[in-house]
Amino acid sequence: MLPFQSNHAIDELLVSYLLGEATEEQQRSALKWISASAENERYFQEFQQIWEKSRELAANSSVDVNAAWERMREKLEKGKNGRKEERKMGRREDGKVVSLAGWWRRAAAILAIVLTGAVSWTIYRQWTNAGWMELASQEATLLQLLPDSSKITLNKGATIEYPKQFARNKRRIKLKGEAFFDVKRKPEQPFEVMVNKLTVTVLGTSFNIRETDSATIVIVESGTVQVSDGNQSIVLNAGEQLIAGNTKKSWTKVQQTDKLYQYYRTRTFNCDRTPLWKLVEVLNEAYDSNIVITNPAIRELPITTVFENQPLEEVLSIISQTLDITITRKDDQIYVE
Structure with a gap:
């Protein structure tokens, strides 16, 4: 088990995890570190609360996104044996540069401000x-x-x-x-x-x-x-x-016949003869989507499967093939019939 530590490697891992950019291996590493000790859990909770507050503040920020992100990078890379390595924003191990586009860049910038002390997580409590x-x-x-x-x-x-x-x-x-x-x-x-x-x-x-x-x-x-x-x-x-x-x-x-209720903490949709209407209800909440069942005759169709943090389009495709039903999209609405 990893001991409690607040260093640039852990902070950077948690940032990637919260940004949704972590690989499956990095997600497992982050969850393993968080559950390793009570101290780690407390540290992550404060870190996550900062992240949540940053999202709330993002809409009102006029920060220079690139400059703020670089400042956070510098902060995360300080300290280990007094060294500071030069890195370009979003550079992966294979040398390719990954840019944080749109909202994610803005949220990351606000998070950078918070981490550098401009906003304290305590204002969230x-x-x-x-x-x-x-x-x-x-x-x-x-x-x-x-x-x-x-x-x-x-x-x-x-x-x-x-x-x-x-x-x-x-x-x-x-x-x-x-x-x-x-x-x-x-x-x-x-x-x-x-x-x-x-x-x-x-x-x-x-x-x-x-x-x-x-x-x-x-x-x-x-x-x-x-x-x-x-x-x-x-x-x-x-x-x-x-x-x-x-x-x-x-x-x-x-x-209780299925474990679908666990989805928001496990990122897994575990269906065991779950009626279609119930799965659709959870998908709408999880993906902030607008899925409508237009054919009442299929509402109770049971589905048994497991979706593990997959894109909505992939989930809908599997549902369509499994239940032999038609799913179409018009503007922001998705129709199941």
Whole structure:
């Protein structure tokens, strides 16, 4: 396992990973380094929060993109034995120059400003008067380590609130949106998630919570959780799912048949006889696309396959061939029939 280190090699690897330019091998190396220790996870979380803030600020920046990128390159290349090697922007090991076009160059430039101290990542975390901290994932997933070493992966657009230090007899956080929880076991200090008038209570387990306009969905991956709303309560075991309706207050407990819910943290779409409508719903969210099923007769068609971080066009092509259906594109809309 790699030890914790903040040096130019690690920083550059993380930049490539967040820019989406890392090769499969580099992605594996980045994930291995992040999971090697709690210190590495904390470092990556701060790094990722800086990245998220940089995306938010990018639209308002008037920075010289090339100059900022070069300044970041210089910062990342300092320090090892006091040497600084000359490199051209985006030069690969085979000598070819890769340019960062458009939005990516702009985002990288803003990230460079942040890394050089113009913007602190702490402005992304806000204290409330009650002593709670708020963290929002904006347009990308976000990994967060809580004070008790529990891990939370926020899907894009999700928000959590949590205290800097948990109470002695309870660990309570608030959630809006969707997140996956890997909770550190502490029987004497139950872990509670407050979401949409529900309370999800655990001792130590992993589970996913998704809040939508019509329902709150809790999926247990390991261990056991208890869900309650003050009027009713239900226990979920590993492999079970609860769909709690927001209006009719109807609760439905079913077996979770696929792992599609993991897509935002694994970058894998794992379908096991998954109905087409459900996969389309997730693809629209993951790729920020507008896919519409125009033929009601194919909505429930089951599909069993695995997509691993593939381009949307490739995913749609495989779906079309597998289910023998037609997929067409017109402007920004994609029609499935």
